[in-house]
Amino acid sequence: MTAQDGHEELEAQFAQWRQYVLRRRELQPFDADELEDHLRGSVDELVAAGLSPDEAFLVAVKRMGSLDELSREFAREHSERLWKQLVLTADSRSPVAGTRSRRDLWAMVGCAAGAVASVKVPALFGLSLEDDSSFYARNFTLFALPWLAAFLAWRRKAGRSVLAILVALFALGAVAANAYPLADTSQSVVVTSIHLPIALWLVVGLAYVADDWRSFRRRMDFIRFTGEWFIYFILMALGGGVLSAFLFNTFKAIGILPEEFISHWLLPCGATAAVVVAGWLVEAKQSVVENIAPVLTRLFTPLFTAALLAFLVAVVWTNHGIDVEREALILFDLLLVVVLGLLLYSLSARDPLAPPGPFDKLQLALVVSALAIDVLVLVEITGRITDEYGSTPNRAAALGENVILLVNLAWSAWLLLTFIRRRTPFAALERWQTGYLPVYAAWAWIVVLVFPPLFSYV
Template identity: 30%
Template sequence: MGINNLIIDHIDNPHELERLFKKEPEAFKKSFAYAWEQNPDSQVLAVWFERLYFKETVDTRKASLLQKSFLSMGLLAILAGISCRIILHFVEQQAIAPINFVYGILPFIAAYFVYNSTPKRNILYALASIFLISAFYLNMLPLEHKDSIILAYIHLPIFLWVLLGVAFTGNNYGIGSTRLAYLKFNGEFCILYACMAISGMLLTALTMQLFRFVGMDISEFYFKNIVLFGAAALAIVATYLVSINLKLAKNIAPYIAKIFSPLVLATLMVYLITVIWVGKNPFLDRNFLLSFNGVLLSVLAVTIFSITESGTNEKKSISDYINFALIVIALVIDCVAFSAIVFRLSSYGITPNRLAVLGVDILIWANLIWIMLSYMRFLQNKTGPSTIQDAVTKYLPVYGIWAAFVTVAFPLIF
């Protein structure tokens, strides 16, 4: 009995049709035409016809949107590259500070978000005004290596990163899910950018070597004009690829979170035991206190990354207990760092660095307490994972406000 007859004979048996298709899909597809011609009124075969010969009719509008998005990405990437090259010229002339490179990248990423989300005019005007005012203020600061100026340089990118989040969320900046999406975007962006940057470094090394073979050293020209341009443009390209739901970053990010969390926990445990063993004292050793705060920030970043990639699964997993352990250890580190900086303030007096570290420790302590309490309720089956994510997303503006305060006020005060 031929397959044509089998399709017709089992026209009212979807299970058997599925079995025939899986057994010989190509033969099934070729022979389907005859069965469809003989039974044009069959609803079952009509469904199979759409399944076998479906063409996305609504793709024209989607394709045009993607094309516009691609063109805007290309234009913004070129502008970002050119801007960074111009900024480099003035940096080399010592006319402006190197921190201005953030204005060669972040405003163009914000412009891409705004172009694709079309926020309200008041949000648009606020974004443009803050970017311009902050750039003006930054370049009014003297080019000196004073602590207050350096702190402003360090905190400015943090403030602009929060501002970039407003551009990303658009009209929904107050909704926790859109803030969570912004955090996820950052994780996927970093993964994708790192992958492409590694490819760019391999290309750079190959290019350098090829020109050396012919007796030419183009390293200075290449780094100033090609590498810098490419690094800036690549940020816009990575933004575009993440925004169109590229599967690479989205698929790999949760696995990275699951792999790195236990590794960080194990490393941190060994590190803390070693610190106690060798007798390092953050109360007296300034450099060790700074490294202690660096570890604290790293643990906070890993924990937040893991939480954002955990999704909305109500079921608890080993990752949740690892995250909770990381938060507890981070709180211990924060309490030690907080005590050490208070001791140094009372013993050695007030300085911009000590006040900035104190402020960061207080902010992180409050955030970690909130996350830990939310996690405890989740592990006790009292709430879902959304409360943990709220503890992360709702606190983001606090970091932005503090970063803005340090950037603006510290140079004026000190």
């Protein structure tokens, strides 16, 4: 094993230890950061004393037992926090825990109320969902995501520089969504409505990692948060749909039609508030959702793999090209994004020290299938642009997105293959995915800010 391989394997062990520590609800990421600093220092001392990195890690972790002097010292230094109860008394029902939970709850309620108020402000200026659908399509995430970012930044105690960047980026998003003279039927409205949420969600990621944005581990934590947030949001959306149907039919039975209340208040206000509530649930109930999300990932990965392989077989069998009109482009890009999401979340939930297994081979098949479909889509898009059809905002955006996805999928397939063949550590795949996130953010901002004037606001 080379020194580089030993370093990457040691980093994987640190990542596994951190993942285990963060399962304790009592601990915050900055708690884990401080403990990890102590652990790394202990490992460095043991390596300097002549132990191998693996031996040093095992000994250092042993020394970090729940009742050792180091942990007690840490508890005394942070006596106002939950760590004191965790280490000294192991009482999860501490008053400190209740205080922090209540503070988080009230912070969430305040941010959710802010999101609800934001979505209703345009109505004060005569705008409505029915008559101004393009406005709401461009701005809907601006009503909710800044408040989710505010909640996360509050929990992380983000510094002033991070807060300033968050405000500036959300303001830039508001300008991009509203400053350009776009007609309701403009293609730029569609591309802005699709790409602005992506750009702003990665701004939320900056609030999540706060001052530790350079850490690939914190970026991987945000990927895990994204998957868990999505699950909670969908569950709440399904519950909201059931509630809406129940209200409509019960009031209809007594001669009252609550359509206006449901469409103007319940659905938009509930949706924006749910964005914040879902984030709070992930933060508060992390250990519960960790049991759900990996199961869903393992369920849908083979299903999507089978669907993609069946599609490729059908393309070869029928010798029929892919339709690259707007709806089809959105569909195929959405499919590739779902595949990427399955890959990202399965990576974030995986034990980094576990050896390659059958599920890793299944993921490789999924990535290779998605890569083949991406190539087919790129060939069709390039052909349409270079032929008499020319370029449009939709095709140009789809071309760039598929090129970005092609690079990511191709290198991911290679790293998965070498990992399965035990030539590359799992940490290399994690670093590649987390390091690639800024590429998506940069492209989304380019589409939102540059494409409308570039294509004359068509």
